[in-house]
Structure formats: C-alpha cells, structure tokens
Amino acid sequence: MRNLFSPSRAALLLFFLAAALLPLALDPRGHLIRVAAMVLLFAAMAQSWNIVGGLANQISLGHAAFFGLGAYTSTLLFLKLGVTPWIGMGVGAVVAGGAAALLSIPTFRLKGHYFALATLAFAEVMRVIANSLGDVTGGPVGLSIPFMGSQPALFAFRSVASYYWIILGLLVAVCAVFHLLASGAIGYRLRAVRENEAAAEVAGVDTFRVKLTASVISAALTAVCGTVFAQFTFFFDPDSIFSLSGISVRMAMIAIVGGLGTLGGPLVGALFLIPLEEVANAVLSSQAAGLSQFAFGVILIGAILIQPRGLMAYWLRTPWAKTRRAAATGA
Amino acid sequence: MLEIRNLCAAYGGPDVLSSVTLEVKAGETVAVLGANTAGKTTLLRTISGLVARARGSVTFEGTELIGRPAHTIPALGLGHVPEGRHVFPRMTTLDNLKMGAFFHRGAGDIAQRIQRVFALFPRLEERQGQMAGSMSGGEQQMVSIGRALMGNPKLLLLDEPSHGLAPIVVDELHAAIGAINRQGVAVLLVEQNAVLALSVAHRGYVLEAGHVVLSGDAQALSADHGVRRAYLGV
Numbered sequence: 001m002r003n004l005f006s007p008s009r010a011a012l013l014l015f016f017l018a019a020a021l022l023p024l025a026l027d028p029r030g031h032l033i034r035v036a037a038m039v040l041l042f043a044a045m046a047q048s049w050n051i052v053g054g055l056a057n058q059i060s061l062g063h064a065a066f067f068g069l070g071a072y073t074s075t076l077l078f079l080k081l082g083v084t085p086w087i088g089m090g091v092g093a094v095v096a097g098g099a100a101a102l103l104s105i106p107t108f109r110l111k112g113h114y115f116a117l118a119t120l121a122f123a124e125v126m127r128v129i130a131n132s133l134g135d136v137t138g139g140p141v142g143l144s145i146p147f148m149g150s151q152p153a154l155f156a157f158r159s160v161a162s163y164y165w166i167i168l169g170l171l172v173a174v175c176a177v178f179h180l181l182a183s184g185a186i187g188y189r190l191r192a193v194r195e196n197e198a199a200a201e202v203a204g205v206d207t208f209r210v211k212l213t214a215s216v217i218s219a220a221l222t223a224v225c226g227t228v229f230a231q232f233t234f235f236f237d238p239d240s241i242f243s244l245s246g247i248s249v250r251m252a253m254i255a256i257v258g259g260l261g262t263l264g265g266p267l268v269g270a271l272f273l274i275p276l277e278e279v280a281n282a283v284l285s286s287q288a289a290g291l292s293q294f295a296f297g298v299i300l301i302g303a304i305l306i307q308p309r310g311l312m313a314y315w316l317r318t319p320w321a322k323t324r325r326a327a328a329t330g331a
Numbered sequence: 332m333l334e335i336r337n338l339c340a341a342y343g344g345p346d347v348l349s350s351v352t353l354e355v356k357a358g359e360t361v362a363v364l365g366a367n368t369a370g371k372t373t374l375l376r377t378i379s380g381l382v383a384r385a386r387g388s389v390t391f392e393g394t395e396l397i398g399r400p401a402h403t404i405p406a407l408g409l410g411h412v413p414e415g416r417h418v419f420p421r422m423t424t425l426d427n428l429k430m431g432a433f434f435h436r437g438a439g440d441i442a443q444r445i446q447r448v449f450a451l452f453p454r455l456e457e458r459q460g461q462m463a464g465s466m467s468g469g470e471q472q473m474v475s476i477g478r479a480l481m482g483n484p485k486l487l488l489l490d491e492p493s494h495g496l497a498p499i500v501v502d503e504l505h506a507a508i509g510a511i512n513r514q515g516v517a518v519l520l521v522e523q524n525a526v527l528a529l530s531v532a533h534r535g536y537v538l539e540a541g542h543v544v545l546s547g548d549a550q551a552l553s554a555d556h557g558v559r560r561a562y563l564g565v
Binding site: 188191192195196198199201202203204205206207 | 379381400401402403404405406410411412413417418419420421422430431433475478479482
C-alpha cells in the first residue's frame with residue numbers, strides 16, 4: 001500500500017486534473033479545444049489498441065475496422081431507427097467485439113507480420129463493403145448526423161467543451177480497463193503469452209482464450225471511440241473512418257511512440273503526435289504540397305530511432321520511477 | 332501412472348509417431364532415446380496436448396489426455412519442460428518460478444515450493460532477481476525445470492535438458508534429475524545424450540522413425556550391442 005501515491009500515479013493524476021481544467025482556459029468554440037479533444041480521443045483509441053498491441057503483443061494494423069463498426073452501428077441505428085447514440089454506442093461495442101472474436105479464429109495462429117497483414121486486410125474489406133453497400137451505409141458519400149440543437153439524451157451538444165469532457169471520461173475509463181487488465185490475473189497470463197507462448201501453454205495458460213479476451217475488449221473499446229468520434233465530427237465516410245493511415249496506423253503509432261504496453265504510453269504519444277501534426281499542417285501546408293506530411297514523417301522516424309522503446313522510457317529512467325520499480329520487485 | 336497405447340501423431344503430413352506403446356510407473360524415471368527426428372519431442376508434445384492430430388490413447392492416472400486442451404493438463408499433475416529452455420526472458424528468475432504455480436489450482440504454499448526449487452538449484456537462489464533472458468543456458472534450463480516443479484507435478488516431462496550445455500552443467504542437472512525423482516516425482520526423460528539418460532533412468536525405450544524398436548531396463552539397454560553402437564558411441 002505504500003505505492004498508493006507513487007510518482008507515476010501522481011503524474012497520471014496530474015495529467016487528468018490538468019486535462020479536466022483545460023477547457024476553462026480555452027475558447028469553448030475555438031479550434032484549440034477541438035485539437036485538445038482530438039488528443040484525448042486518440043489517446044483513448046491508442047490505449048484501446050495497446051491492450052492487444054502492447055499487452056498481448058499482437059500488432060494489429062486493422063483497428064480502424066472496429067472504430068468504423070462503432071461509428072456505423074450507432075449512427076445507422078440513430079438515423080434509421082431513432083435509437084439514441086448512447087445505446088448505439090453499446091450495440092457498436094458488442095458488434096465490434098463479436099467481429100474481433102470471429103477474426104480471432106483464423107488469425108491468432110498467425111505471428112508478427114502475418115497477423116498485422118491479416119488485420120490490415122480485414123479493415124480494408126470493411127472499407128470496401130461500406131463503400132459498396134450504398135443503400136445501407138450511404139456508400140462513398142458517407143453519413144451525416146443532423147444537428148438539431150443541444151440534446152444531451154441524443155449525444156448532441158452545442159459546446160465543444162461538453163464533447164471534450166465526455167472524451168476525457170472515456171479516456172479515464174479506457175485507462176482504468178487497461179490498468180485492471182495489466183495488473184490483474186489476466187495481465188500475468190498476457191505477460192506470459194507475450195514473453196513466450198510455448199512456455200505459457202505448458203505452464204497452464206489457455207493462450208487462445210487470453211488473447212481472445214484481450215482482443216474482444218480492445219475492439220469493443222475502440223468501437224466506443226468510433227461512436228464518440230462520429231458524434232463529435234457529425235460526419236464520416238468509409239475512406240476516412242476505415243482509413244489505414246488515418247486510424248489504424250495512427251492508433252498503433254501513438255502507442256508505439258509513447259511506449260508500447262505502458263499505461264502512460266498512449267497519453268504521452270497522443271500529446272506528442274497530434275499537436276505535432278497540427279503544427280506541421282499549419283506551418284508547412286501553404287509552402288508545398290505534401291511538405292507537412294513529409295516533415296511529420298521525418299520527425300516520427302527520428303523519434304523511433306532515438307528512443308525505440310518509446311517516450312515513456314525517459315520517464316522510467318528518472319529516479320522517481322526507479323524507486324517505485326525497486327520497491328515493487330523487492331516486495 | 333502414464334499409459335500410452337498405440338499412439339499415432341502427425342503435424343499434417345505423414346505420421347511422426349506410429350503406434351507407440353509406453354508406460355511410466357509411479358516413482359520411475361524412464362528415458363526415451365533416439366536420434367533427431369525419431370519423434371521424441373513429438374511424443375512429449377502429444378502427451379501435453381500440443382499436437383492436434385493424435386490417435387490412440389494416453390491416460391494419466393486414468394484420465395484420457397488425447398483431445399484435452401493443453402492448458403488443462405498441467406493441473407492434472409503433469410509438468411512439461413519444453414525443448415530449448417523456454418523461459419520468460421524479461422522476467423526475473425523468481426517471477427518465472429511464480430508463473431509456474433500461478434495458473435492452476437492448489438497453488439497455496441508458493442513460498443515452500445520456491446524453497447524446494449532453491450534447494451535443488453542453489454544457483455537460482457543467488458540469481459533470483461536476475462532477468463531470466465540474461466542468464467547462461469544451464470541456468471535457464473534450471474529455471475525452466477524449476478518452473479515446471481512449481482506446479483507440483485507427479486510426472487515431469489523433460490525434453491533434452493542437456494542439449495547444448497557444458498559438461499559440468501550437464502552433471503549438475505543430472506544430479507538434480509535424480510534428486511527430483513527421489514522426492515517421488517516420476518520422470519519421463521527425452522535425451523540424445525544416452526549416457527546421461529541411461530545413468531539416471533530405471534528403464535528406457537528406443538525410438539526410431541516413430542516406432543519403439545527396443546525397450547527394457549536401463550542396465551540391459553546400456554549393455555545392448557545395438558544401443559551401444561548407435562547411441563553410446565562405443
């Protein structure tokens with residue numbers, strides 16, 4: 001219990017406190033609060049991905065599939081049947097969790113690159129299906145959510161700050177789930193699987209079930225993020241919501257640059273990458289076509305080369321983090 | 332205790348084991364000898380439920396193991412030390428050991444079990460805080476055996492424990508296997524090092540291309556002309 005107020009926890013608490021107070025300092029309808037909300041939403045998405053990518057060590061490049069399933073499920077339920085997105089969000093989570101379970105059967109025997117490619121293909125298939133089923137999904141035109149004034153029961157607000165706080169709540173919840181999974185009994189199983197799958201199996205770990213559980217939870221949380229994204233932006237189309245570079249790779253990238261498998265990684269990663277992208281766009285997009293993406297890419301490569309274990313490695317090297325780890329292993 | 336009847340196993344191609352019949356009695360150490368590709372590892376993997384396509388019968392204390400999910404088998408009292416020292420590399424020695432007791436029932440007296448492993452392998456006590464991946468091959472093998480012992484097995488399956496180790500470490504392991512057996516744990520030992528295997532075993536089987544071609548007392552096998560020429564290098 002002496003670790004209750006460890007520096008790591010204090011830093012995390014400070015982060016959430018600062019995030020909760022931030023809207024008071026920003027123009028509630030301005031651009032900056034939208035960027036801040038996006039930082040938190042991408043942190044939540046990356047943390048959801050981190051359950052599969054970091055804890056189970058299955059590098060998925062197809063999480064956009066679950067993101068899009070969440071967005072389409074809640075939005076279609078709302079547009080066609082008038083179901084509030086609050087309920088649609090839960091249905092989307094179930095649909096995405098089911099899809100993840102189905103996808104697990106053929107893909108969990110695959111390792112490394114092959115697993116990544118299979119998940120990537122799954123998201124691409126979803127994108128093609130959404131584009132071609134025009135009657136249901138609206139096809140390439142996408143779906144718009146009509147705004148009919150501020151209606152909390154229908155997940156619609158006039159002020160960006162309301163979305164911001166909902167997204168912050170979502171991020172806290174996803175981080176709590178991640179922490180419970182990482183530190184609970186399933187966390188030990190996942191760690192055993194990650195370290196050495198054969199050894200885990202002969203030590204009595206049902207490796208398939210452990211990976212399946214992580215995968216379903218990760219997909220369900222990602223779908224919730226998808227619903228929130230759809231409500232926040234009021235519009236999405238298949239190419240943006242099932243995007244490989246915009247969603248799938250970005251979720252993985254944020255977690256990896258921040259620190260794979262760590263609780264703080266996705267927070268640090270999103271805090272670093274999303275504003276960086278914004279700045280690169282603002283400063284460079286008027287200079288030459290593609291220059292901002294180029295600069296962003298160069299910085300990303302640099303970050304990975306300089307610290308392959310992610311930005312969290314810098315925190316773990318500080319004396320505060322070290323004392324905590326020493327205390328934890330000595331216990 | 333362990334009875335194998337007409338066991339056939341394959342990975343999708345031709346049978347790697349054909350009609351193997353083998354028995355381990357309580358308290359016994361049984362060696363399985365054979366060249367590479369004879370099917371020794373497959374035999375142990377099939378017992379542990381890691382080979383999907385198996386026919387025949389493997390019963391452990393009356394429980395049929397064929398068709399049983401692999402992760403449920405350690406809890407029956409069967410410990411498997413896989414070939415190639417599969418330790419959890421980025422965990423400490425102590426955590427590796429705890430993992431062995433963590434996942435099945437009756438894992439109460441963990442501290443006592445750790446002491447038992449440390450008594451067998453004093454080096455692990457010295458290195459308990461070290462990352463398993465950074466230890467020598469022999470030490471990793473000790474971790475791997477220790478982890479299997481943490482599940483309190485009645486029967487220990489050892490797959491090539493001496494493989495790739497220095498002679499002095501092999502002697503140490505050899506002594507440990509004998510000590511484990513004297514504690515009442517039956518051992519099924521797969522070895523290419525027939526000298527080592529027959530010196531600790533009570534009985535032995537010789538596997539060739541998936542068939543049992545010879546079996547008998549360890550002493551009788553050691554004296555057998557064919558075994559001496561093929562596996563003992565004399």
